Structures are given as C-alpha cells and as structure tokens.
Amino acid sequence: MFHTAICLHRAATNTTVTEVEKTKVVFRHNTEDALRAYVEKERPLDCAGSFKSEGMGVLLFEQIESRDPNSLIGLPVMLLNDLLATHFDVDLLAMAAR
Template sequence: MTPSRLILASSSPFRRELLQRLGLAFDAVAADVDESPLPNEPPADLVVRLAQSKARAVAASHPDALVIGSDQVACINGRVLGKPGDRANAIAQLQQASGQTAVFHTGLCLLNAATGRMQALCEPFKAHFRQLTPQQIAAYVDREQPLNCAGSFKSEGLGIALFRRLEGDDPNALIGLPLIRLIDMLAGEGVEVLQQP
C-alpha cells in the first residue's frame, strides 16, 4: 500500500521548486535537526546522515507519509563551505572558489514512515569555476544576494556565469534535490511519476 502523503522535510524554497517539477502533491515541513558534523565525518557521510535525520524527524509526526530528506555541503580542496550568511563571507567564498573545482555532496533520503523502509544516498556534482576578478565577484553577490546558498551562488540564476563547466549525473543535485535519483526511490515505493494524472 502506498502512503497517503508525500512530505518534503525542508524549508528550502529551492527544494520546493525542484520537487514541484515532478507534478506530485506534497507538503513541505521544516525539520528541526542539529546539523553539526561529527568529528572527522566525511562530507558524503554527513549529508546522508543529515538527510536521514531530517526525514526521521518529520516522519515522527506524520506516520502515514513518504518523507523526503535532503542536505548539501560544498567542498573546495577538502574544505567544507557552508552558507555564507552575509556579503563579506559570500565574497570570500567566491574568491576561494575562483579557478577551483567545488564538489557538491547532496544527501537524499526517502523514508516510508508506515513501514520504516529507508532509501538513502549521496549524489556528487562538480562545479568548475572560472577565474573571477574581485569586481565580478562583488557584482555577482550584489545582484543575486546568494547569502543562504551553500557555496555563495544560485546556479539556477546568474550563478551559471561563474562556471566554466559542470560535471555530474543530475544537474538538480547542484540546486539541492537530485530528482533523477528521487524518481527511482519513489518508484521503489509505488509512486510512478510518469503515471500520475
């Protein structure tokens, strides 16, 4: 039996917009979890653990739902880049990224709250940055205000101008929700995206 509800365990407007592309009815519920990394925790393990934690947190109060959890970190030269929070940090992150390759690790989890069945994975995606001048970086930050985005950019907007090449299996992973993998997970729970009315 397919659960009666689909819930995105996130308050991210970017993830909501991505999930809407599939044409499925869903609710979005913020997941309150501690996102601190464990000592020496590799980025891929961190994002899978947090995606699972978010899904479990929301599933606890929605026992009839399929719950989608997701989390993302960006790394350059092994250093994790979080959300900048302010203009100065965004500029500093993009200065560090200039001419470098950032690896985005996106954790994805689908939890069937009724059965306890959990599917989880990490979807990597690489963004190869152009050499950027300080003026280009400041202009980008001022125009896009990417202060709540890991890595200080929005690839779905002007951020695409920051890259010389993108590399990965699912471009949606760069924005924070790997839809190709999610479609497979949903099919495993009896939800066929292309058969929905």
Template sequence: MSTTPLAGIDLVLGSTSRYRAELLARLTPRFRQQAPGVDETRVPGEAPATLAARLARAKARAVAARNPGSVVIGSDQVAALDDQVLGKPGEAARAEAQLAACSGRRVVFHTALCLADARGAEVRLHEAADTTEVLFRRLDAGEIRRYVEREQPLDCAGSFKSEGLGITLFERIDNADPSALVGLPLIALCRLLRAAGIVPL
C-alpha cells in the same frame, strides 16, 4: 509489489527551502513542507559526503516520526573546497570571500537524499547520493562583488545560484543530474519513489 500513484501519497518535504520546493513541484504540486529541526553540526573529522548522508537521513527520520502514514523526503547538500566545507554565507562579505577562494578551483557538491516511508508499522528508508563537481572560472574582485550585489546568494552553500546568474561564474559543471546542484536530485528521487512502490507518473 503493488504500486501507488504519487498523487495518492501524503508527501512531506522535510525542508523549508524554497529551492527544493520549486524542484519538487516539477513532479507534483501535492506535498507539504515541514522543518526537520535537526542539529546540522559537523562531527569533527566527518567527511563531507558522510555529513550530507547523515543529515539527510536524520531529517527524513525526524519528520517521519511526526507524520505517521506519510512519505517524507529528506535531503542535504554539502559543498567542499578540498576538505573545507562551504556553508551558507549569510552576509555579503562572507559570500565574496567564499567566491574568491573558489576562483579557478574545483568545488565538489555532495547531495544526499533519504526517502522515509512511514506508511507501515516500521519506517523504511531508501537512500541515494549525488556528486557534482563545479569548476570555477578565474574571477576578479569586481565581478564577484557585482554578482553578490545582483543575486544576493546569501542562503546558498557556495555563495551562488546555478539556476540563475551564478552560471556565469563557471568553466564547467560535471554531474549526472542537473537538479542535484540546486539541492534535490530529481532523477534519484524518482528512482527511490519507484523502489518504495510509488509511481511518479
């Protein structure tokens, strides 16, 4: 297989997330962002890992269809407390309630990745998944309130930012790729790029 440098690719991040953009910028400054416009409604009974994989694939396909000749990155993350999916809180009261529910418990983050290679006649998909387990400390109402006031994690699944002050909420993090918890697993992404004949370095 012939290889192409990453800098020579029309790379599109199928997400408007600034967190994912900041991670991707660690690999290359040359990429575009585009909203996938995908319905993210969970199918009744759908497992969190299955939901993340389905949405990552749908996002990559949707953006690739609008950008022939490009390589598109689709990613999705689902946080689960037991079987309950923790969405983005959107408001302080919901963020505080989420963190109170997570206190002293283990939350699993399923991060799915799909690379859609639209450079040929047919779109080729390369997929990967990462699982991160976060064990929360026992948190009291005062520190939860102060955390939410200070960091405003209202657009983050699970109501925290692990790359910021959210790290103070945890007892431990178990994962293979630290970047996955932020929303874009870079180790897996590099592996998928190489599988598509694209050299990250």
C-alpha cells in the same frame, strides 16, 4: 564537489533509503571585482556555495558535471524518481501525468 542527499522513509514497513547525488563544479578564474559585483547584484549569500546556478551564477563556472542539473539548485529529482521506483514501487511520471 557538492553533495545533495535524499532520505526516504516508509513507516508502514520501516524502510529507510538514503542516497547522495554528487555534482562537480569547476569555477573559472573570476576577479574579486567581478565576484563582488555578482554578490551585490544577485544576493546569493543564503544559497549553498553562495551562488545561484539557475541565475547569473552559472557564469562563474567553467564546467558542471552532474547526472541531474536539479541537484545543484535543490532536489535531485532523477535520484528521487529512481529511489521511489526501486524501493517503494512509486512512479512519479505516472503520478504527475494524472
């Protein structure tokens, strides 16, 4: 299970909101040789979990369960959007569409 946290703070109102997005990853059985070859080719050792799900690392998995696939590789955009809209009256889609 991977946990990606977001903490938002608005200084003007001293409002802080913190939430965690969870992603369940089920790895398939991989041989040691396959894992070594993957690490050699993709060099994922500086990544959380030492894999890059946006690259070849997705082939290491049997299943990924998450509301937002962005959560596993970085910022959980759906959670960010929800928190900004609910707590700070910010519409990310409207901002992006400008």
